[in-house]
Amino acid sequence: MLQYSPAVSTIAQTIQLSLSPVFMLAGIGALLNVLTGRLARVIDRARVLEGLHPRSHGPEHDRHVWELRLLDRRIVIINRALYLAVFSAVMTCSVVALLFIAELAGLRIGQFVATAFVLSMVLLIAALISFLVEVRMSLRAVEVREELLR
Template sequence: MTIAQAIQLSLSPVFMLAGICQLLNVLAGRLSRVVDRARAVEALHPRSSGPEHDRHVWELRLLDRRMTVINAALVLAVSSAVMTCLVVAMLFVAKLVQLHIATMVAVAFVLAMALLISAFAAFLIEVRMSLIATHIRPEVLEIDAR
């Protein structure tokens, strides 16, 4: 395998890295919005009472769980990116040193894909959690019969 072939082989993982970076950007944006909402609800929490207070507690618990899931997705996506970088590095090292590590490269790539799949699964879970918070409560939709 020539260096040109190693570069060609590394193009797919590099495109994968670009996609992972976009996922990281989306996850970081979502985390930022969740943190901002948590701060806003935390400010309202001490001044509330009764059902409104209970609603704030419920939302803060949900926001806390969402932050945990987003953080897990971020860790998984970054781990996938690191494994993908290792795949590219191993391709070049194998060429330069004449190592026969195709199995190691394949295992690293499969691991990178498994981590990426897990990151997307965590992202999907977080999106589903966010939908719970955005449903309009039935009491708000009731028509006032005055």
């Protein structure tokens, strides 16, 4: 049996401390859902254009090549955002685990917990910036061309 067994109230306080990171995990999960949905749509559009590409000529062909290049860059950026968001989630899970380990083992590792949380936030910020960059790129693809507005 454990020589040191924390009081139930102490465990309850640790659970309360871990609620904020758990809510953050829910938000990261929602972001991952949005990112995977966007990635699926980009891949679907790329497949359609890959089918049209060999049969197109002239300006239409140039437009397909331009859009395929844009889609390829968007795929890279979405993947980057996905990786960053997943790493942020892993760091957030580490924060929760460290909170409990510190409490159960009586360790004073507050600086490690704080560092893990800050790193998680930095990764999430980077994921959100990548998401914003990808959204801006997608808007370039749907701008109505001047020749169609005449």
